[in-house]
Every structure is written in structure tokens, then in C-alpha cells.
Amino acid sequence: MAINKESNGYTFGFAIAMVVVVGAVLALIAMATKPFKDTNDEVKKKMDIVKALLPKDESEKINRKNAEEEFAKYVNLENALVIDLNGKKKEGKEAFDIDIRKENRDKTLSEEDKNYPLFIAEIEGKKAYIIPVVGKGLWGPIWGNVCLDEDMRTIKGATFDHKGETPGLGAEIKQAFFIKGWLGEKVSNEDGEFEKFEVVKDKSGTKDKKIDGITGGTITSKGVEEMVNRCLQPYTKYFQNLNNKI
Amino acid sequence: MSEVAEKTKAPSEPLFSKKNKKLVTDPLTDNNPITIQVLGICSALAITVQVEQAVVMSASVLFVLLFGNITISLLRNLIPSRIRIIVQLVVVASLVIIVNELLAAFLPDVSEKLSVFVGLIITNCIIMGRFEAFAMGNKVWPSAMDALGNSFGYAWILIVVAFFRELLGSGTIWGVQIFGSALPGEEWGLYTMGYVNNNMMILPPMALIIVGVIIWIQRSRNKALIEEH
Numbered sequence: 281m282a283i284n285k286e287s288n289g290y291t292f293g294f295a296i297a298m299v300v301v302v303g304a305v306l307a308l309i310a311m312a313t314k315p316f317k318d319t320n321d322e323v324k325k326k327m328d329i330v331k332a333l334l335p336k337d338e339s340e341k342i343n344r345k346n347a348e349e350e351f352a353k354y355v356n357l358e359n360a361l362v363i364d365l366n367g368k369k370k371e372g373k374e375a376f377d378i379d380i381r382k383e384n385r386d387k388t389l390s391e392e393d394k395n396y397p398l399f400i401a402e403i404e405g406k407k408a409y410i411i412p413v414v415g416k417g418l419w420g421p422i423w424g425n426v427c428l429d430e431d432m433r434t435i436k437g438a439t440f441d442h443k444g445e446t447p448g449l450g451a452e453i454k455q456a457f458f459i460k461g462w463l464g465e466k467v468s469n470e471d472g473e474f475e476k477f478e479v480v481k482d483k484s485g486t487k488d489k490k491i492d493g494i495t496g497g498t499i500t501s502k503g504v505e506e507m508v509n510r511c512l513q514p515y516t517k518y519f520q521n522l523n524n525k526i
Numbered sequence: 527m528s529e530v531a532e533k534t535k536a537p538s539e540p541l542f543s544k545k546n547k548k549l550v551t552d553p554l555t556d557n558n559p560i561t562i563q564v565l566g567i568c569s570a571l572a573i574t575v576q577v578e579q580a581v582v583m584s585a586s587v588l589f590v591l592l593f594g595n596i597t598i599s600l601l602r603n604l605i606p607s608r609i610r611i612i613v614q615l616v617v618v619a620s621l622v623i624i625v626n627e628l629l630a631a632f633l634p635d636v637s638e639k640l641s642v643f644v645g646l647i648i649t650n651c652i653i654m655g656r657f658e659a660f661a662m663g664n665k666v667w668p669s670a671m672d673a674l675g676n677s678f679g680y681a682w683i684l685i686v687v688a689f690f691r692e693l694l695g696s697g698t699i700w701g702v703q704i705f706g707s708a709l710p711g712e713e714w715g716l717y718t719m720g721y722v723n724n725n726m727m728i729l730p731p732m733a734l735i736i737v738g739v740i741i742w743i744q745r746s747r748n749k750a751l752i753e754e755h
Contacts, residue, residue: 306620309623320631344635
């Protein structure tokens with residue numbers, strides 16, 4: 281029996297069959313690849329933390345293969361902690377398990393409920409504090425890690441990453457030349473009070489706390505500025521409390 | 527999209543017949559999807575700032591177009607004509623998702639570079655154009671050849687444009703510094719002599735201008751391509 285391909289029945293039948301088949305295939309693939317993706321994400325997280333910690337030459341040598349090993353060398357996850365918006369330590373939370381990107385997306389979560397993980401590393405006998413940050417770029421989320429020196433004020437290293445910023449423009453926040461602008465800057469003043477950063481067009485001749493932005497990537501650069509300013513504040517409060525206690 | 531499918535009737539022709547070879551070579555020059563059909567311009571604008579991105583994008587388009595053309599060609603006698611565009615879209619979208627999932631699981635580094643292009647591949651009009659104009663009316667083998675030809679035609683334009691944009695805009699090729707370094711405090715090479723990168727090159731309009739120059743060269747060499755008015 282010849283099938284009438286132009287009939288409504290056939291058209292609907294084809295559409296339904298197509299949706300079922302495509303849905304099943306995609307769901308299967310997503311499920312089958314999930315364990316691999318989860319491991320990749322974990323390695324990536326460790327890789328970014330180590331990259332923020334190490335100086336430029338060494339952090340360039342970090343890749344997915346040696347990330348776990350290097351991470352274990354410097355960072356002790358037992359020292360890691362979680363604080364809240366006001367810089368108070370939260371008990372009973374695993375810092376590494378906290379997905380700040382997910383929390384940032386979650387509109388139902390109030391600022392007070394958000395978790396702020398802090399990783400403490402030891403490198404060459406000195407402590408270093410690694411703070412994960414998350415914010416918004418032009419097209420999607422941006423995130424990164426800021427590493428503070430043992431004085432809890434000076435930026436020692438940083439990584440920035442993004443989901444879908446324009447290649448060659450906003451996407452350049454990943455590059456060393458942009459990160460370099462942040463190094464050595466102080467996040468807080470002598471009393472431990474947070475001071476805002478500003479990403480500017482041309483920093484030549486200006487004072488501290490000004491970072492060179494990216495040509496053609498102004499919105500992403502401003503996104504990094506907002507991200508760093510917002511995410512670092514709870515930590516400076518925490519450090520301030522810590523120093524006052526001593 | 528509305529052009530009638532070109533039929534190639536060949537019951538038992540050799541795999542690399544003249545006709546099949548022409549399917550590959552034509553889109554490289556005289557029927558180039560970008561410079562002649564002016565399709566896929568959006569992605570040509572967006573990702574030609576760096577050569578590496580252009581190559582990754584071309585490879586992704588090659589994969590999606592090849593498998594998409596094959597799938598559509600296999601299903602061509604089953605697809606109801608009223609929903610054929612939707613079917614084509616579903617095929618492109620599913621292929622793109624599959625590629626993305628597999629890369630994320632097994633080649634995470636490549637996947638990170640590719641992530642931004644996924645949306646661009648789905649909207650690339652070359653792919654839908656080839657499905658509609660070719661794969662819907664032709665057998666599997668010619669469709670695969672057509673996909674190869676069009677992807678390479680797309681790829682070489684992208685890479686040439688990216689070459690000039692990256693070289694003149696950032697002074698690098700594939701991230702390697704060609705003219706020296708312009709980093710403040712670390713200048714070397716041409717930059718110490720006062721050379722500056724042309725920031726215009728990294729802005730999207732320059733992609734159009736470079737494509738325009740390629741079209742100009744192409745049409746001045748082959749007068750048959752010039753439309754009459």
C-alpha cells in the first residue's frame with residue numbers, strides 16, 4: 281500500500297516519531313557522558329585554583345593531566361572553609377562541593393544564603409588564599425579565582441574564564457596580559473576595609489586600583505570589575521575579623 | 527532556501543566521476559558559499575578574529591554539514607515536504623548537541639574553545655541551504671561530496687580572513703607573536719620602533735571589508751561571476 285506522504289496523518293506521525301527518536305538519542309548520550317563530564321569539571325576546578333596560585337611561568341605548565349597532583353601538593357581541602365555574605369564562617373559545609381556558578385544562577389537564593397568558599401594553600405612556606413568569583417559578561421556568565429598573598433590584601437594571582445564572550449574581544453579576559461593588570465593590587469586598605477577596583481580605558485598616569493580594560497571588550501571588562509568588587513567583599517570582612525581577633 | 531533542488535541523476539556512475547568532483551571543487555571557487563552565495567556571513571564576521579577559532583569553527587561546520595547532508599539524503603524520501611525545514615533544523619540541532627556532548631566528555635579542552643560556536647553552527651545558513659538545495663534531492667554519496675566541497679569553500683575564506691585580521695589586529699598568528707610584543711614594559715620587535723596594532727581589524731566590520739576584497743579579486747579574475755544589471 282502506498283503511503284500518502286502529504287497526508288496530515290503521515291506528517292504528524294513523522295514529526296512524533298522524529299521527536300521521540302531524537303529525544304531518546306540525546307538523552308542517552310547526555311546520560312552516558314555525564315560521569316566523564318563531572319570528572320572533567322572537577323579537574324578543571326582544581327586546575328583553575330592551582331593556576332591562580334602559581335606564578336605565570338609555572339601556571340602555564342598546569343594542564344588537565346597534572347592538575348590533580350599539583351592541587352594536592354599545595355592545597356589542603358581540610359583547611360578550606362565557607363563564609364557568608366557578612367564574612368562569618370559557616371559550619372558544616374564542604375568548600376569544594378559548593379558550585380558558586382549554580383548559586384549565582386539561582387534566582388530564588390538571596391544574597392545572604394549564598395555560600396562563599398575560601399581555599400587556603402601553602403606555597404614556599406607562605407599561606408595564600410584563593411577566592412572563587414562569579415559574575416556576568418556580555419553574553420553569559422564569567423568566573424574566575426583570585427589569589428591573595430599571606431597579607432590577605434595583595435593579589436598574587438588570578439584566573440578568569442567565561443562561557444561565551446566574543447573571541448578576540450571579551451574572551452581576552454582569560455589572557456595573561458589582562459590578568460597581569462590585577463597582580464600586586466591591594467584589595468583592602470591598611471585597616472582591612474575593602475576598596476573598589478575600576479577597569480578603565482587607559483590606566484597610564486592613574487593611581488592604584490585602576491586596571492586596564494580590553495579594547496572592544498568593554499562590557500566584559502566591566503563585568504569582571506563588578507564581579508571582583510562584589511565577590512571579594514565578604515572575604516575582606518572575614519579577614520578583618522580574623523586580624524582583629526589576633 | 528526556496529531554490530529548486532538540483533538533481534544529479536546517475537544510476538551507476540563512478541564514485542569520483544567528473545560530476546562528483548565538480549561538487550567538491552565548485553564551492554571552493556566559482557560557487558563559493560561565502561563570496562558568491564553570500565551565506566554564512568554572520569559566523570565569518572564573528573569568529574575570524576583569530577586563526578585558531580576559524581579553524582575550529584570550520585572543522586565543526588565540516589562535521590555537522592557532512593553528517594547532516596548524509597542524514598537528510600538518507601531520509602529524503604520519507605520527509606513530509608510541509609515540515610521539511612523543521613526536520614532539517616532538528617537534524618542540525620541534534621548533531622550539534624551530540625558533537626558538543628562528546629567533546630565535553632572526551633576532549634574537554636577543545637570543547638571549551640568550541641562552546642561559543644555551537645549556537646553559531648545551528649544558525650549557519652550554509653548548512654540549512656545545502657540540506658534544502660542539495661541533500662533533499664540527491665543520493666547519499668553526491669550529498670557527502672557536496673558537504674565536503676561547501677565546508678572547504680567556507681573554511682578557506684574564514685581562514686584567510688582570520689589570517690589578516692589576527693596578523694594586523696593582534697600581531698599574532700595562532701597566538702604566536704609575529705611582530706613582537708606590545709605588552710607594556712615588555713615590548714620587543716616592531717613595537718619598539720613605533721608599530722601599533724590596527725584595532726580596527728579586530729572589530730567585525732573589517733571582516734566584511736576583507737571578504738569584500740576577496741570577492742573583488744575573485745570577480746576581476748573571472749568576469750563571468752559579475753552580475754549584469
